[in-house]
Amino acid sequence: VLPYLAEMLPEGSVVTIPGITSYKMAASRINQPLVTGLESLTIMSGVEDPEVLGDLLDKTDNVAILKTYKTYEGIVAMLKKKNLLGKATLFSKVGLPDEAIRTDLEHDPITQPPYLSLMIVKNGGQKEETTLGPVDSNPHCRRGHPTSRGGPLGGVSGVLPNKTVV
Numbered sequence: 480v481l482p483y484l485a486e487m488l489p490e491g492s493v494v495t496i497p498g499i500t501s502y503k504m505a506a507s508r509i510n511q512p513l514v515t516g517l518e519s520l521t522i523m524s525g526v527e528d529p530e531v532l533g534d535l536l537d538k539t540d541n542v543a544i545l546k547t548y549k550t551y552e553g554i555v556a557m558l559k560k561k562n563l564l565g566k567a568t569l570f571s572k573v574g575l576p577d578e579a580i581r582t583d584l585e586h587d588p589i590t591q592p593p594y595l596s597l598m599i600v601k602n603g604g605q606k607e608e609t610t611l612g613p614v615d616s617n618p619h620c621r622r623g624h625p626t627s628r629g630g631p632l633g634g635v636s637g638v639l640p641n642k643t644v645v
Contacts, residue, residue, distance in 0.1 A: 501597055502543035505570040508580055511601070514541055518603040525598075529553030536561050540603025547596045554598065555584065563600055571596040 484493050506513050514520045518540035525546040535542055558564040569581040572595045581587055
């Protein structure tokens with residue numbers, strides 16, 4: 480859409496404002512971090528052939544699959560084949576009044592999610608992690624800093640010298 484607007488409107492009249500990505504908002508809905516410790520995260524389009532997902536699941540710890548409506552049956556079949564359907568959560572219409580979250584796709588399946596759907600697969604186990612500890616007890620964190628009240632994905636937040644940890 481942006482290229483078309485840029486052609487139609489006067490130069491400088493289009494401003495892009497960053498927002499919260501759908502997969503981050505989805506993870507926050509179930510209070511689950513996308514990664515912990517040294518885990519990896521891959522973001523892919525559900526438009527891809529589900530075989531691509533199969534290959535990715537062998538190489539990455541966690542996957543966010545956008546546009547799951549497109550090849551949903553193939554995605555579910557691949558997750559079953561890899562014994563990962565129980566580690567997947569399906570989100571539909573995140574942030575809208577009719578938002579839906581399905582955490583048990585094995586026992587509560589659906590045949591076709593709506594257009595605005597994504598899936599998060601937590602394939603990885605928790606790897607070694609450095610923990611800051613509670614903000615109040617960590618000398619590296621400053622109380623009152625905007626990040627000291629807890630990040631959007633839960634967990635410990637705080638400020639280290641030259642770094643924000645959420």
